[in-house]
Amino acid sequence: MSLSDSPRVFSKKEVARHCTKDSCWVLLGTRVYDVTGFLRMHPGGEALILRRAGNDISPELEGPPHRHSENARRWMEQYYIGEQDKDCDADETQTARKRRKSKERTEDEEPSPLSKCSQVNLDTDLVDWRKPLAWQVGHLGEKYDTWVHQPVDRPIRLFGNYFLEASTKTSWYMVPVVWIPLVIYLSWYSYTTLGQETTRLFANTDYSILVHKYSFPFIFLMGMIMWTFLEYCIHRFVFHMRPPAHNYYLITIHFLLHGQHHKSPYDGSRLVFPPGLASVAIGGLYLLLTKIFPETLGVSLFVGGLFGYVVYDMIHYYLHYGSPKRNSYLYSLKAYHVKHHFEHQRAGFGITTTLWDRPFNTLIPEQTF
Template identity: 60%
Template sequence: MLYLSWSYYRTLAQGNVRLFASFTTEYSVVVPEFVFPGLFLLGMLLWSLIEYLIHRFLFHMKPPSNSYYLILLHFVMHGQHHKAPFDGSRLVFPPVPASLVIAFFYGLLQFILPEAVGGTLFAGGLLGYVIYDMIHYYLHFGSPHKGSYLYSMKTHHVKHHFAHQKSGFGISTKLWDYFFHTLIPEEPHPKTE
């Protein structure tokens, strides 16, 4: 991720990266180097959206009851994680399938955008993925301080695992749960006198 960031920043700094050049030369736009941080952060934001969508629509899909292979695939991909959420060997996506998914997104970005623009988005998304993996592991095995962001996310994730499996799909952020109205409902707190 650091190498890609450095490499694509240097490419942008040369001043010859143009957006839309593959469609039209008349209306293509030069991409200046100062947009690098924004593209990088956009990549992180896009990862958080992909994280949400994968978790909600792939990991929590309802396979047809007559499809043994889809049920098995679903169980291996995510069902086992919900069955045994404190099994440390089931928290991180295995490297080989993860590499294939990552390669797909890299290729897609390189196909639709100039190399330095797509690569910068990819580097930000890659950092987002690493942060997501670290947060997910910590939410299961860490002890965040009460009142902290990670404490709030751990509470959110525990509720997703044990009480609200049809909501609360964000792992590293609740942003997309707010946006798509899948936030776990707040439980009323009893008044203490």
């Protein structure tokens, strides 16, 4: 093995110096990991890792409180940067000096955080990461399900065409910017129309109930609860369907809908739905509710569901990138959702709530946290 292929070697003092939010290193035995980029993503929060910066975290991975999954351990390897020389007290080892000098002529700056934690082997991985993935994954067949649930911390390029690729990416703030004005308008429309006292819900041809404007908050809330059920069903039965191993097209569709999110769960540009794609499902829900119920009642339910969707997308983004306070509701949701990604892909389908996981027996056991 050449010098360029050998791992960097760090002294104890070097490792100990990296104990801040700007540069946080930890150890697994003598293996050194730069987990700076993972601090905000960790379900236990930044402080939990920072308290162990510069130290061996092997006991924490084994538990208690829980033993980390194989996917979590595999994820950890993306941040590996070298080895600690326990017998060396100098600030830098001779090997590290030689390595740096050999790169002085070819490197003008430190590698980006992405290059440090994107350790996919480009030569041996099942797909070619140098090319768009959308048209490759369908060929994985029986290997697809295992491959897609082994997450990596690197961006995914789905399409070669620039405009097609850009249409699959969305900044989080676009969701409230696009949909909240519609929520406000339809809420006002529903309330004022109900105030005209012309909306009635018919039980049969002889009996009907007047839907009063003061019932709008209750109907709105029912729409939000309805959304949580739709959220659960879509996540479980559509996003987590198991495409037949022999069907190239269903595998590709699954990857585009949700598989790419499980393969790269911290790709921030694909954590919320693009408004154009979401509008198809939202429009379908609107048409369905206004056909089933009197129009104003259907719109009132719809606007509550639409607001529930906005809350869902914002919470989902926050669960991946936020740092909720320990013992808060969002803290427990973040831990729950991370478990879904790394260990329990066939359970834990609730995002904004675990309400529907309970009656449908897909709740992630508490003892695994």
